Amino acid sequence: MEIILQPWPWYVSGPLIAIIMFLLVYFGKTFGMSSNLKTICAAGGAGKNVPFFDFDWREHKWNLLVVLGAVLGGFIAHFFLSEPTNIELNPDTIENLNQLGFKNAGKSLLPPEIYSWNSVFSIQGILILLFGGFLVGFGTRYANGCTSGHAITGLSSLQLPSLIAVIGFFVGGLVMIHLIFPIIF
Known part of the structure; x- marks a missing residue:
């Protein structure tokens, strides 16, 4: 049996994001990657030199789980839940990208000319x-x-x-x- 890997549809991922947001609001938390990075900087001692990072990062250590989850989720999605596939791009977009030097426009999500x-x-x-x-x-x-x-x-x-x-x-x-x-x- 062949497994066809597709992105999650909006009606699955959208409600999951809404549930997570409801839980964060209910527990008085906010979400954002910059908050997570701020917590990492504070944990690393940046508050000794920069007042912006001078706070008790232990109260925000749950943010570190978000970073870990994002890294693990990206790893799992890339290596276990996706397969290389062409991206359906408008032919005009492909032509414009070819003129800018992107030789394989639409062949991968991340063009090697940049990534x-x-x-x-x-x-x-x-x-x-x-x-x-x-x-x-x-x-x-x-x-x-x-x-x-x-x-x-x-x-x-x-x-x-x-x-x-x-x-x-x-x-x-x-x-x-x-x-x-x-x-x-």
């Missing part, structure tokens, strides 16, 4: 990682949360700042892909 060790250790790759990391860190701190925190926790608890942040994330993504991405590649 390979050769790309990472190139001058362009290191500059993109440094600049992108700075922007993500600055943006997360400035917006008082990350995309997952605002889009999942903030929107589910009807917070106006999270709605504004999520709109900003989408606008930023559109600017990146249509204006900046062609310049980089």
Whole structure:
């Protein structure tokens, strides 16, 4: 018997996310990857030098389980629950990506022109990682949360700042892909 691996449909994954969010709200917790990273930094002693990380991380150690779950879940999903498959892209998108230097557009989820060790250790790759990391860190701190925190926790608890942040994330993504991405590649 052949097992066909497919992504979970919205009617399974959506309610699971809603149940988790309900439990987090019920127990007075918030969710977001930047909160988890903040807890890791505080546990590592960053609070000795930076006041932002000076808090009792033990009260937030449950965040570390979220990080562990994300890593384990990604590992299991990649190695046991997925199979290589072509991605159905619009032919115009494939042509545009080919013009930007992406030779196998649509053949894998993560193009090797960006997501390979050769790309990472190139001058362009290191500059993109440094600049992108700075922007993500600055943006997360400035917006008082990350995309997952605002889009999942903030929107589910009807917070106006999270709605504004999520709109900003989408606008930023559109600017990146249509204006900046062609310049980089």
